[in-house]
Amino acid sequence: MIIEIKEISKSFRGVKVLKNVSMTLESGHIYGFIGHNGSGKTVLLKLICAFFEPTTGEILFNGTNIIKNNEYPPSTRALIERPTFISELSGKENLELLAKIQKKIGEKEIENALEKVGLEKEKDKLYYKYSLGMKQKLGIAQVLMEDPQILILDEPFNGLDDESAKNIRQILLEEKKKGKLIILATHLKEDIELLCDELYKFDDGVVTKEEKEIEIL
Amino acid sequence: MKKKWYNGNPFINAITKTGRFKILLCLLVALAIFAAFNFDKNDRNIFSGMIYCHTNIVFILMFYAFFLLATLNTCISFYQYDYYLIRLKNKRNVIKKLISLVLQINGILLFIYFIIYLCFNNIAMIDCYEIKPVFSYGINTNSYAIYIMMKFYLFAILFMIINTILFVIVKEGKTAMISVFYLLGFFIIPQPTTGKFSILPWNYYYLLDYKTFKKEVIYFILYLILCIILINILVRIGTKQKRGEAYDN
Numbered sequence: 001m002i003i004e005i006k007e008i009s010k011s012f013r014g015v016k017v018l019k020n021v022s023m024t025l026e027s028g029h030i031y032g033f034i035g036h037n038g039s040g041k042t043v044l045l046k047l048i049c050a051f052f053e054p055t056t057g058e059i060l061f062n063g064t065n066i067i068k069n070n071e072y073p074p075s076t077r078a079l080i081e082r083p084t085f086i087s088e089l090s091g092k093e094n095l096e097l098l099a100k101i102q103k104k105i106g107e108k109e110i111e112n113a114l115e116k117v118g119l120e121k122e123k124d125k126l127y128y129k130y131s132l133g134m135k136q137k138l139g140i141a142q143v144l145m146e147d148p149q150i151l152i153l154d155e156p157f158n159g160l161d162d163e164s165a166k167n168i169r170q171i172l173l174e175e176k177k178k179g180k181l182i183i184l185a186t187h188l189k190e191d192i193e194l195l196c197d198e199l200y201k202f203d204d205g206v207v208t209k210e211e212k213e214i215e216i217l
Numbered sequence: 218m219k220k221k222w223y224n225g226n227p228f229i230n231a232i233t234k235t236g237r238f239k240i241l242l243c244l245l246v247a248l249a250i251f252a253a254f255n256f257d258k259n260d261r262n263i264f265s266g267m268i269y270c271h272t273n274i275v276f277i278l279m280f281y282a283f284f285l286l287a288t289l290n291t292c293i294s295f296y297q298y299d300y301y302l303i304r305l306k307n308k309r310n311v312i313k314k315l316i317s318l319v320l321q322i323n324g325i326l327l328f329i330y331f332i333i334y335l336c337f338n339n340i341a342m343i344d345c346y347e348i349k350p351v352f353s354y355g356i357n358t359n360s361y362a363i364y365i366m367m368k369f370y371l372f373a374i375l376f377m378i379i380n381t382i383l384f385v386i387v388k389e390g391k392t393a394m395i396s397v398f399y400l401l402g403f404f405i406i407p408q409p410t411t412g413k414f415s416i417l418p419w420n421y422y423y424l425l426d427y428k429t430f431k432k433e434v435i436y437f438i439l440y441l442i443l444c445i446i447l448i449n450i451l452v453r454i455g456t457k458q459k460r461g462e463a464y465d466n
Contacts, residue, residue, distance in 0.1 A: 049299070049303055050303075051299055051303075069307075070307055070309070070456050071307040072302065072303045072306055080299060084299070085300075086228070086231045087234075088227070088231065088234075098300055098304060101305060102306075
């Protein structure tokens with residue numbers, strides 16, 4: 001899978017939040033988006049997910065402009081901003097609801113995803129009773145459960161304790177080994193440096209690439 | 218085995234529990250009470266009251282403004298669940314899902330409105346069940362009131378569907394703007410004096426004499442067909458896909 005981002009700009013009410021951003025992202029890599037709050041990271045992630053349409057430029061998935069085609073990106077799962085699930089359902093029921101849409105996976109895969117992120121004991125607890133860290137883990141579980149080719153994670157370590165963060169880092173490295181394309185956005189440089197192959201720095205809508213050697217945990 | 222409730226539609230439960238929905242419910246009760254007491258003062262009759270109210274511009278504007286808000290509320294609430302959206306693969310599926318959700322939630326609201334309206338209409342017009350003829354149609358106010366209510370609800374459903382499609386295509390700001398322009402048409406387009414076939418939607422809300430009831434129903438059905446064609450065109454515009462390029466995601 002190759003994502004080509006070509007001279008993307010995005011404005012909201014005349015204010016340019018992304019300025020001529022271009023990059024090529026390939027499978028088997030973890031890409032880090034780093035920058036302060038409001039620097040445009042989340043906007044680019046939402047553009048990649050086709051939740052927003054770019055003001056100018058295009059995003060191609062294996063050469064196809066999916067936004068023009070009114071589609072959402074192929075085999076992509078995302079955790080952008082805070083997790084939004086249905087409060088009155090348990091964690092597992094929320095995942096079942098999502099799994100029912102495409103019917104690609106069954107209960108076993110859902111249980112596996114919950115176990116992977118360390119939510120197996122709290123799976124039947126109602127979502128509104130979850131702590132911030134548990135909500136975040138459930139968000140990551142829904143990203144992983146259907147074995148997508150592209151994983152988009154916006155501040156995935158928010159609210160996680162050190163042990164859980166370490167576990168999620170390990171999961172992401174394993175997913176990368178399987179040939180997945182992973183995009184991570186964070187404002188915490190130390191987190192992203194441990195994981196990513198390439199870094200993109202966001203500063204007031206301008207994106208610059210920063211070369212970096214791979215570090216293995 | 219007991220069927221789990223979320224096998225139905227858990228979004229209905231989630232959306233109807235929000236504070237915004239509770240405000241909408243309060244507005245709905247006020248609207249139903251207003252409708253019940255909004256009748257022709259010279260003709261205090263339960264069926265004439267129904268006809269008068271549902272062909273009255275002030276009431277129509279309030280009713281449509283309410284259902285515009287209710288529709289946008291459902292659409293905006295549903296769009297928060299981006300995990301769900303991305304799995305629907307394309308906008309066509311989003312439109313289908315959203316229309317079904319809007320119709321279910323607005324259906325509940327329409328039902329509540331109707332029950333409250335009927336209760337207060339009975340209070341407003343105690344013992345006024347006198348049946349009168351309508352124009353020279355050869356039918357009475359009771360049958361005509363049922364027709365008017367059905368027509369009114371069908372138009373309201375079309376309005377909700379069109380707003381939902383517009384929301385997916387142009388988002389809430391432009392959808393609200395287009396609907397407000399549509400409602401302003403009641404003031405800008407002059408009301409005709411006699412009933413005839415017209416492509417202007419506003420003419421179908423007024424109480425007009427079409428000479429025969431059959432003619433009125435046929436014109437209404439023809440107009441309904443035009444609306445359905447418009448909805449299909451809108452869906453095609455909003456979801457046009459190039460052949461052979463759809464992904465399996």
